[in-house]
Amino acid sequence: MKLTVSDVTFSYNSSLSLDGVSFELQESQILGIIGPNGSGKTTLLKCINKILKPKSGSIILNDNEIQKMSRLQIAKHVGYVPQNSVSPQALTVFEIVLMGRRPHIAWQSSQKDVEKTWQVLALLGIEHLALRNFNELSGGEQQRALIARSVAQEAKVLLLDEPTSNLDIKHQLEVMELAHELVTKQKLAAVVAIHDLNLASRYCDKIVMMKNGKIFAAGNASSVLTPDGIQSVYGVEVTVNYHNKIANIIPIKPIAAIN
Numbered sequence: 001m002k003l004t005v006s007d008v009t010f011s012y013n014s015s016l017s018l019d020g021v022s023f024e025l026q027e028s029q030i031l032g033i034i035g036p037n038g039s040g041k042t043t044l045l046k047c048i049n050k051i052l053k054p055k056s057g058s059i060i061l062n063d064n065e066i067q068k069m070s071r072l073q074i075a076k077h078v079g080y081v082p083q084n085s086v087s088p089q090a091l092t093v094f095e096i097v098l099m100g101r102r103p104h105i106a107w108q109s110s111q112k113d114v115e116k117t118w119q120v121l122a123l124l125g126i127e128h129l130a131l132r133n134f135n136e137l138s139g140g141e142q143q144r145a146l147i148a149r150s151v152a153q154e155a156k157v158l159l160l161d162e163p164t165s166n167l168d169i170k171h172q173l174e175v176m177e178l179a180h181e182l183v184t185k186q187k188l189a190a191v192v193a194i195h196d197l198n199l200a201s202r203y204c205d206k207i208v209m210m211k212n213g214k215i216f217a218a219g220n221a222s223s224v225l226t227p228d229g230i231q232s233v234y235g236v237e238v239t240v241n242y243h244n245k246i247a248n249i250i251p252i253k254p255i256a257a258i259n
């Protein structure tokens, strides 16, 4: 499994929302995408999932250009958990996770797909939610149900858009531990847009820091999460302490307007 993003440019209108974005991701790695609101994180994930079509550049998954892959092929390889999601119909968690099997189902779901769905629900510790209506779950429960759907899908690349934003501190750690476990044990790769810099530094093998659609810095956590870098990108003065090699970023105060 290898994902190569080369010089990707995208615009919704006259201005560029992604401008020359390039990175590589190998299997068993989590890549964190960080950056302020509107810096292009969701747009980038949508380009990787072919929901949006880049203006230029290429996205290659294992020698296959994403633009040339069918929706079904993409669905077999890429699992996407959006930032906000509402199910159009009143579906149960079980049905949502079973839907992850759809790229693999010929006509009708088989006993095997039903068994796989229960296995995944158990793996994610959400069997008790199986018969609940998805739209009536808490944000955190929904996040876990959607990650379960990607696992049922047997996706090789997970695209997680702020998977921890609705979660309490325990579930934040649990979701990131889960992502780490899936990525290492099942040799997946994950691209995770995330606002929590401390979680990013703890769980991401690589970090891409975006500003105005461009990559401002990329590399391992300690090279990207520097006080100067964070100040330039977020306009906030911070101190960075290391505790057992995990960065602990403490915001001090916002600084005068930057661009």
Ligand SMILES: Nc1ncnc2c1ncn2[C@@H]1O[C@H](COP(=O)(O)OP(=O)(O)OP(=O)(O)O)[C@@H](O)[C@H]1O
Pocket: 012, 013, 017, 035, 036, 037, 038, 039, 040, 041, 042, 043, 044, 083
């Ligand atoms: N559907 C759209 N139409 C027009 N402009 C859009 C659309 N979606 C996003 N944008 C713009 O593209 C830029 C990047 O947005 P994007 O959603 O990728 O940011 P983000 O980094 O995910 O932000 P956040 O942290 O708030 O989720 C922003 O300037 C945004 O206003």
Ligand SMILES: [Mg+2]
Pocket: 041, 042, 043, 083, 161, 193
């Ligand atoms: Mg976003």
